[in-house]
Amino acid sequence: MTIELSEDIRAAAIASIQRYFDANMDEPIGNIAAGGLLSFFLEEIGPAVYNRAIADAQESMQARIVELDIDLHEEPFQYWRKFEAPRRRK
Template sequence: MSIELPEDARTQAIASIQRYFDTNMDEPIGNIAAGALLGFFLEEIAPAVYNQAIVDAQDSLQARIVELDIDLHEEPFKYWRKYAEPRRRK
């Protein structure tokens, strides 16, 4: 599975790469080169980040599932308990 960005996100990412080069590097980077660099990152590095995000999401969901019993547990057969208290006579 390749990681794709929507066109607007790709455009913003390329602009961000260009801005990074303008700010931090001795030479600016052109639009085509920035797009190629983005393509490299998406193919080479993004899968590792994506996979870690999946692991983090699974861990978070698993922790929530474990807590479901605690958070949502209802004690059964409580109806008669309210009548089990001794009644006071007048």
Template sequence: MTVELSKENRAEAIASMQQYFERNLPEPIGELPAGLLLDFFLTEVGPLLYNQGVRDAATRMTQRIEDLEGELNEDAFTYWVKQKSKRR
């Protein structure tokens, strides 16, 4: 699976890579080589990041589902308590 970027995000990523090369490496990188390097990383590392994001989301959803009763519980027999607070 390859992670796909929108045209705008791809252009921003390439520009960012070029800026990184200019500031941190002895030679700049052109747009084509930066695009090829980006493709390589998206193919090689993209699935790792995607899978980690899915695991993180699944963990969060599991935590929320495990606490569903606590999240959605509604106390019973509160009519008189609410009436008292309205009278004050």
């Protein structure tokens, strides 16, 4: 699966890479080089991040599904209980 970014997100990511290089590296990186580096990361590392995110979402959804019976459980055959007199304790 190819991970694609919108033009706005891609431009912001490239600007962030350039800022990182300016702050942390001896030489700045140009727009084209930063775009190439971003493409490399998306293709090489992006799937690992994506797969982890999917696994986290799946785990979260499974935990919620397990709790459905607790959260949404209704006792059957409750109609007659509303007519029963409360029993007194001795």
